[in-house]
Amino acid sequence: MIDETPEVLIIGFKPEDGKKSAFDPGMFMMISGLDKTTGARCVARAYSIASDPSSPNMEFFVIKQPTHGEHIGTSHFVDVKIGDQFMLKGPNGQFRFDPSKDSKVLFIAGGTGLAPFMSMLRHMNVTKAQTDAIMLYSVKFPTEVIRKDELESFSNSLKLKLVVTVTRPTEGDGWTGQTGHIDSAMIQKHCPDFAERMCYICGPLPFVKAVKDSLAAIGVQQQRVSADVWG
Numbered sequence: 001m002i003d004e005t006p007e008v009l010i011i012g013f014k015p016e017d018g019k020k021s022a023f024d025p026g027m028f029m030m031i032s033g034l035d036k037t038t039g040a041r042c043v044a045r046a047y048s049i050a051s052d053p054s055s056p057n058m059e060f061f062v063i064k065q066p067t068h069g070e071h072i073g074t075s076h077f078v079d080v081k082i083g084d085q086f087m088l089k090g091p092n093g094q095f096r097f098d099p100s101k102d103s104k105v106l107f108i109a110g111g112t113g114l115a116p117f118m119s120m121l122r123h124m125n126v127t128k129a130q131t132d133a134i135m136l137y138s139v140k141f142p143t144e145v146i147r148k149d150e151l152e153s154f155s156n157s158l159k160l161k162l163v164v165t166v167t168r169p170t171e172g173d174g175w176t177g178q179t180g181h182i183d184s185a186m187i188q189k190h191c192p193d194f195a196e197r198m199c200y201i202c203g204p205l206p207f208v209k210a211v212k213d214s215l216a217a218i219g220v221q222q223q224r225v226s227a228d229v230w231g
Helices: 111-127 148-157 184-190 205-217
Strands: 008-013 028-032 045-048 058-063 087-092 104-110 132-139 160-166 198-204 225-230
Touching: 028 058, 045 058, 045 111, 045 225, 058 111, 104 111, 104 205, 111 132, 111 148, 111 198, 111 225, 132 184, 148 160, 160 184, 184 205, 198 205, 205 225
Parallel strands: 104 132, 104 198, 132 160, 198 225
Antiparallel strands: 008 058, 028 045, 028 087
């Protein structure tokens, strides 16, 4: 368990039998734990896998204080201890990425919606994929960039152009990069060849809807857009 940012935990799981689960980058697992007071199993929740498929362990990005849909309230991962047991079921989902099929991609992530893209990037790195990738990653504050060092390393080891945009910049936060919400103008600015790329989006529902609308506004065909929504 890693206290990654003020808002996000990184939770890692190791299978009891040591056997890895086969999955494609972009897919998710249903995770349920045990209520430490009653012993009852908690309601299973869906989390995108952030780890590379070649790893036997699985990593997930968890919001400490969820504010979307059924996840409102304190995450049941906040009080977890090393050695606690959870049940993972899956993998599930049609949000999949195959670097051998997509030569040029645009990844657009909001907050913990980075998770499936981290799996994709890690997979690309392990397989030495030559996919030309541009990523627009939206966070509220500069302190909320997940796996910052690893992301920046991919800018060197992969054909990745990484653009982080902060939507709530404040005076004195030291941020000198892109600011504002991802819209048509930002997409055109950082990805002028957007019409040639397959577009992948992941984040909360309002974020995904806004990005889809922005892509449609500049003429991106619906069949070139794949989205994963949470919340």
